Amino acid sequence: MKQTNKRKPTTEQVSELTTNRLSVYLRCLNQLEAAGVETISSQALAQQFHLNAAQIRKDLAYFGEFGVRGVGYYVKDLKRHLRQILGLDRRLRVAVMGAGNLGLALADYPGFRREGFEIVALFDVSAEKIGEHSRSGVPILDLKDLRRHVRRDRIDIVVIAVPAESGQFVLDQVVTAGVKAVLNFSPGALKAPAGIKLKNVDLTVSLESLSFYLAQDEGGE
Amino acid sequence: MKQTNKRKPTTEQVSELTTNRLSVYLRCLNQLEAAGVETISSQALAQQFHLNAAQIRKDLAYFGEFGVRGVGYYVKDLKRHLRQILGLDRRLRVAVMGAGNLGLALADYPGFRREGFEIVALFDVSAEKIGEHSRSGVPILDLKDLRRHVRRDRIDIVVIAVPAESGQFVLDQVVTAGVKAVLNFSPGALKAPAGIKLKNVDLTVSLESLSFYLAQDEGGE
Numbered sequence: 001m002k003q004t005n006k007r008k009p010t011t012e013q014v015s016e017l018t019t020n021r022l023s024v025y026l027r028c029l030n031q032l033e034a035a036g037v038e039t040i041s042s043q044a045l046a047q048q049f050h051l052n053a054a055q056i057r058k059d060l061a062y063f064g065e066f067g068v069r070g071v072g073y074y075v076k077d078l079k080r081h082l083r084q085i086l087g088l089d090r091r092l093r094v095a096v097m098g099a100g101n102l103g104l105a106l107a108d109y110p111g112f113r114r115e116g117f118e119i120v121a122l123f124d125v126s127a128e129k130i131g132e133h134s135r136s137g138v139p140i141l142d143l144k145d146l147r148r149h150v151r152r153d154r155i156d157i158v159v160i161a162v163p164a165e166s167g168q169f170v171l172d173q174v175v176t177a178g179v180k181a182v183l184n185f186s187p188g189a190l191k192a193p194a195g196i197k198l199k200n201v202d203l204t205v206s207l208e209s210l211s212f213y214l215a216q217d218e219g220g221e
Numbered sequence: 222m223k224q225t226n227k228r229k230p231t232t233e234q235v236s237e238l239t240t241n242r243l244s245v246y247l248r249c250l251n252q253l254e255a256a257g258v259e260t261i262s263s264q265a266l267a268q269q270f271h272l273n274a275a276q277i278r279k280d281l282a283y284f285g286e287f288g289v290r291g292v293g294y295y296v297k298d299l300k301r302h303l304r305q306i307l308g309l310d311r312r313l314r315v316a317v318m319g320a321g322n323l324g325l326a327l328a329d330y331p332g333f334r335r336e337g338f339e340i341v342a343l344f345d346v347s348a349e350k351i352g353e354h355s356r357s358g359v360p361i362l363d364l365k366d367l368r369r370h371v372r373r374d375r376i377d378i379v380v381i382a383v384p385a386e387s388g389q390f391v392l393d394q395v396v397t398a399g400v401k402a403v404l405n406f407s408p409g410a411l412k413a414p415a416g417i418k419l420k421n422v423d424l425t426v427s428l429e430s431l432s433f434y435l436a437q438d439e440g441g442e
Contacts, residue, residue, distance in 0.1 A: 015273070017238075019433045023426040031410065052236070086429050087436025094428070101356075102326035109323075110385065110408050111425040117432075135322075157431050164331065180438070181431040187331050189252065197434045199427055204332040205244040206422050207315070208307050210378050210402040211338075212240045213418045215308025217401070 014062070016199070021059055022082055024051070029079040041072030088116045095155045095179075097170045098162035099124040099132075099140045102185060106161055107138040120153050143170070147177040157181045164188040171198070235283070237420070242280055243303055245272070250300040262293030309337045316376045316400075318391045319383035320345040320353075320361045323406060327382055328359040341374050364391070368398040378402045385409040392419070 028049045032040060042060075046053035060066050063085050066078050083089050094112065096103045099122040106112075107119050122140045124130060130142045141149060149155065158174045160167060160182060167186035174182060181197045184190055192198040249270045253261060263281075267274035281287050284306050287299050304310050315333065317324045320343040327333075328340050343361045345351060353361045362370060370376065379400045383391050388407035395403060402418045405411055413419040 014433070014437075016430050019430040020426050022433075023423075023429040026429075027423060027426075085433065085436075087432040087434075088429065092428075092432055092435070100326070101322045101329065105321070105323035105326050105382075106424070109424055111423060112428060114408075115425045115429065117425070117428055156435055157428065159428075161326075181435050183427050183431055187335075197431060199431055201424070201427050202244075202248060202332060203327070203330055203422070204336045204338070205241055205248075206404050206420055207313075207333060207338055207378065207380075208244040208247075208309065208336065209237050209240040210404055210418060210420055211308040211313055212235070212243075212306065213308075214313070214377055214402050215306075216235075 018059055018062070019086065021055070022086055024049075025056065025059070026079065026082045026086065026088075029075055029082065032075050033079060037075055039068075039071050039074055042067070044072070083116075091116055091118050092156045093118050093120050093154055094157045094159060095119075095121045095123060095146075095149070095153075096138075096159045096161055097123050097143070097174065098160065098166075098186075099126070099129045099134070100161065100163075103159075103161035104134050106159055106185070107134040108136040117157070120155060121149060123149075143173065146173055150177040150179055155179060157183065160184045160186050160190075162186055239280055239283070240307065242276070243307055245270075246277065246280070247300065247303045247307065247309075250296055250303065253296050254300060258296055260289075260292050260295055263288065265293070304337075312337050312339050313377045314375055315340050315378045315380060316342045316344060316367075316370070316374075317359075317380045317382055318344050318364070318395065319381065319387075319407075320347070320350045320355070321382065321384075324380075324382035325355050327380055327406070328355040329357040338378070341376060342370060344370075364394065367394055371398040371400055376400060378404065381405045381407050381411075383407055 028045060042053045042056045045051065046056055066081055067073055094117050096107045096119060103122055107122050112119060119138050122134060122138050123143045123146055124140055125143050129140045132140045158179045160170055162170050164187045167184065167188055167190050171182060171190045171192060175193060175196055180195065182192065182199070184198060184200045190198060249266060263274045263277045266272065267277055287302055288294055315338050317328045317340060324343055328343050333340060340359050343355060343359050344364045344367055345361055346364050350361045351363045379395045381388060381391055381403060385408045388405065388409055388411050392403065392411045392413060396414060396417055401416065403413065405419060405421045411419060
């Protein structure tokens with residue numbers, strides 16, 4: 001097997017697909033740990049969670065030597081390493097733009113909190129909503145005050161959940177307020193200046209993979 | 222370059238990561254078509270949308286010969302082919318379980334409709350919600366009547382957007398009602414019988430890739 005580069009890779013070298021896979025591995029390890037599993041081989045990990053064993057080994061080798069010959073991976077150790085690689089060994093503070101159904105759902109999404117993300121605020125422009133709270137108690141603040149809150153509450157990541165037509169306006173506000181990482185659920189292409197990491201989430205992709213499955217199933221030879 | 226198998230692959234042979242990438246390519250082609258672009262090379266496609274040109278060629282070669290030497294891909298043709306491969310050349314009928322914030326947001330998500338998915342109904346157990354409509358007019362029906370509606374409305378795909386503790390109960394209802402493809406946004410592991418395609422969406426994965434970016438940025442050498 002080829003020796004992989006063990007130096008800490010830069011962001012540019014690691015594709016988003018890789019970090020997505022690391023997140024998936026982390027999720028699997030959480031389940032294994034909860035089930036009391038202490039060690040696991042890449043083969044077993046792949047089989048149990050329908051992953052690719054060679055890909056797992058390649059992805060992990062990129063960041064260091066985590067496997068132990070004849071043992072596989074120590075679940076707790078690998079989990080800790082992955083959390084470190086993903087920057088999850090500290091709490092990240094998140095604000096959600098837009099207190100509509102999607103924004104409220106995201107603010108209360110239990111997975112975020114569980115993985116160390118703290119949803120500190122929702123922002124909206126509607127006078128009716130400002131001053132209210134999401135079901136889990138996240139306050140809805142005035143978009144006008146975004147800059148002040150970003151600074152005071154040290155907001156690391158912003159999630160955009162506003163209608164398509166407001167997406168770019170809100171992103172511009174977020175960038176001006178000094179936030180460097182943005183997760184966009186708003187449909188339509190947004191433009192962010194250099195130095196801002198903008199990640200678009202398209203929920204349609206998941207539905208399309210089911211459509212593919214149904215098409216194959218019905219067209220079955 | 223190795224010759225790839227040109228026969229229509231079965232579902233088992235095509236990983237979910239591949240279909241996810243096909244969806245992403247389709248999304249890019251939509252943008253190119255809207256911008257009036259008629260042909261594009263895999264290199265240009267990769268560069269413009271931060272993808273991997275070799276991966277694009279490999280993914281597409283798997284389903285047939287779509288590229289034209291010296292030209293690249295015809296945007297309209299490739300788009301049509303991808304829609305066919307993904308089973309999007311017909312309307313798929315979708316129901317959403319749970320008329321909470323997430324369910325309502327998903328029922329009104331503009332991307333679904335644009336890509337040919339028709340959200341025909343929301344289902345809930347709350348007497349307050351049953352009989353109401355989402356903002357875009359999707360009716361909220363009684364979960365008790367699911368089976369009847371699945372048959373009558375020919376529902377292809379169900380989206381689960383209920384709290385974690387109701388996830389398995391609702392999935393069981395959906396399976397009993399005869400639906401074969403399920404997209405689950407509910408946290409926690411659900412068990413589906415063989416023959417049911419269950420796809421879990423974990424929104425945390427997207428946030429974690431931003432966390433990775435921030436960690437690299439701050440730890441920058």
